[in-house]
């Protein structure tokens with residue numbers, strides 16, 4: 001039987017190949033996108049002009065799909081360090097704030113500044129939190145709200161970050177499938193956000209919990225252990 005080291009090496013090689021392929025695919029897609037935009041200008045007033053935004057939207061979808069695929073297929077180890085969850089959340093909120101403003105959503109943040117720093121990969125965690133907030137955006141209609149709260153359960157030794165939205169909520173079938181790769185209920189979704197996020201949180205020794213009521217909203221809670229002695233985490237396939 002194949003031993004674990006050989007298997008890990010094979011997976012690493014596969015991951016490297018996948019990452020290489022993703023780059024090779026992305027470059028021509030970018031070129032096609034640029035030329036389509038040029039063509040759009042040339043076709044102004046032409047009845048066929050309407051095809052261009054459709055093509056650009058499809059191209060955009062393909063680009064997002066391969067970018068999200070790259071996030072979990074890429075090889076290599078993450079760089080964990082002792083980080084402040086509060087600072088990570090502040091950075092993430094700053095990143096998504098302009099989109100929230102333009103879509104008339106309100107983000108309320110309640111951060112417990114006494115939370116101890118924990119060993120995490122801040123880049124990967126930011127990716128998880130952005131995924132969760134973007135999903136909340138997609139579930140909201142104008143005037144919708146998102147509450148982000150961090151708490152520290154000192155007794156049980158974990159940090160809890162919850163994202164509550166007042167969106168459409170999640171039905172039973174979606175709840176059962178939302179962590180599966182490529183499962184999406186959106187026309188232009190990739191179905192990789194929750195799958196990748198769960199992988200990252202699993203690798204940190206934590207877990208993600210979902211509570212939802214259709215028509216009322218959803219709370220996504222990320223729980224991370226305070227004491228984490230892992231040397232590295234891996235996001236590979």
Ligand code: ADP
Pocket residue numbers: 131135136139165167168169170174178183184185186188189190191192193194195218
């Ligand atoms: P995508 O966003 O590309 O569809 P995800 O893996 O991020 O992929 O999410 C999977 C599905 O989970 C979404 O299509 C959506 O149906 C559901 N979902 C996730 N978060 C929420 C939320 N906050 N409110 C409602 N549905 C959600």
